[in-house]
Amino acid sequence: MEFPSPVKTFHDDTYPSINPTLSQLSTKGKNIVISGGGSGIGPGIAHSFAKSGASSISIFGRTQKSLLQTKEALSKDYPNTKIYTYVADITEKSTLDTTFQAVKSTVGSVDVLIANAGYIPDLHSIAASNADNWWAGFEINVRGAFNLISSFVPVASKNASIINISTAVAHMPYAPGFCGYAVSKLAGTRVFDYAAHEYPEFFVLSVHPGVIETAMNAKVVAAGMNYPHDTIELPADFEVWAVSLEANFLRGKLVWSNWDVDELKAMEKEIEGTDKFTLGLFGWP
Numbered sequence: 001m002e003f004p005s006p007v008k009t010f011h012d013d014t015y016p017s018i019n020p021t022l023s024q025l026s027t028k029g030k031n032i033v034i035s036g037g038g039s040g041i042g043p044g045i046a047h048s049f050a051k052s053g054a055s056s057i058s059i060f061g062r063t064q065k066s067l068l069q070t071k072e073a074l075s076k077d078y079p080n081t082k083i084y085t086y087v088a089d090i091t092e093k094s095t096l097d098t099t100f101q102a103v104k105s106t107v108g109s110v111d112v113l114i115a116n117a118g119y120i121p122d123l124h125s126i127a128a129s130n131a132d133n134w135w136a137g138f139e140i141n142v143r144g145a146f147n148l149i150s151s152f153v154p155v156a157s158k159n160a161s162i163i164n165i166s167t168a169v170a171h172m173p174y175a176p177g178f179c180g181y182a183v184s185k186l187a188g189t190r191v192f193d194y195a196a197h198e199y200p201e202f203f204v205l206s207v208h209p210g211v212i213e214t215a216m217n218a219k220v221v222a223a224g225m226n227y228p229h230d231t232i233e234l235p236a237d238f239e240v241w242a243v244s245l246e247a248n249f250l251r252g253k254l255v256w257s258n259w260d261v262d263e264l265k266a267m268e269k270e271i272e273g274t275d276k277f278t279l280g281l282f283g284w285p
């Protein structure tokens with residue numbers, strides 16, 4: 001199965017233009033925060049930021065054990081990047097306030113927020129869904145988005161970047177069983193759209209990471225949907241590119257990690273300041 005794409009080259013793995021060791025993608029001197037940094041795509045993103053020379057990476061999650069495992073692996077491979085772990089549930093606003101303040105007192109202002117933690121409710125039709133499980137998507141994907149942004153703003157550096165790990169499902173046509181996920185991720189992505197307007201000094205971008213073999217994806221596969229997989233290095237390296245000056249023209253957009261960045265750069269005039277790659281209503285003038 002092939003996904004439609006606005007560029008000719010649709011990647012399923014990392015490639016030279018998004019290599020985090022490129023000097024123009026360096027994050028030397030930057031403080032990074034990643035939610036969901038203990039398992040799934042998050043540790044991969046942390047790995048790529050460490051590779052690009054970040055000064056510090058603070059990872060949030062609810063499970064101390066997995067956070068510490070990520071920290072151990074990264075500290076071994078990247079001794080020049082300081083790794084900090086925070087047990088924090090993104091659905092709890094007061095916990096996030098305290099946690100972001102703790103990050104600021106430890107490393108200083110935060111330059112990059114990767115809002116990556118997310119949840120996929122069980123894949124059933126509406127009537128067959130458990131109401132609490134369906135709503136858990138909103139707690140984590142929507143309330144979590146609001147909490148992350150509002151607690152991040154007071155500790156953010158002047159020209160900070162916010163990357164929202166969104167999903168293609170937020171804009172794709174109907175997919176059976178995906179109601180709770182599609183609707184909550186769409187709403188969550190709109191929270192980031194609002195942040196892009198409210199804080200024009202920040203760079204805000206939503207990114208579909210690709211299809212990555214994680215616990216979340218295992219749930220999709222178990223429900224009988226098996227899309228072709230991408231490597232974890234693809235979205236991880238793409239996020240490093242996304243916070244570089246090269247990606248500035250994508251401010252406020254929603255793009256896929258699979259799309260070739262050189263082709264995107266060639267489309268800059270078509271993309272910047274237009275409604276291309278934004279969410280809206282078909283047919284509305």
Ligand SMILES: NC(=O)c1ccc[n+]([C@@H]2O[C@H](COP(=O)([O-])OP(=O)(O)OC[C@H]3O[C@@H](n4cnc5c(N)ncnc54)[C@H](OP(=O)(O)O)[C@@H]3O)[C@@H](O)[C@H]2O)c1
Pocket residue numbers: 035036037038039040041042060061062063064066088089090091115116117118119140144165166167168185208209210211212213214215216217
């Ligand atoms: N995998 C894919 O193919 C795919 C495709 C499209 C979009 N995405 C998006 O990519 C992001 C990462 O997905 P994934 O595949 O890595 O999912 P995952 O394997 O389920 O991992 C989710 C991560 O988020 C953390 N998390 C969940 N709820 C949290 C909460 N309330 N507070 C703090 N941390 C929380 C989890 O850690 P704890 O449980 O320890 O808290 C875990 O580290 C999500 O936003 C997802 O929607 C994934």
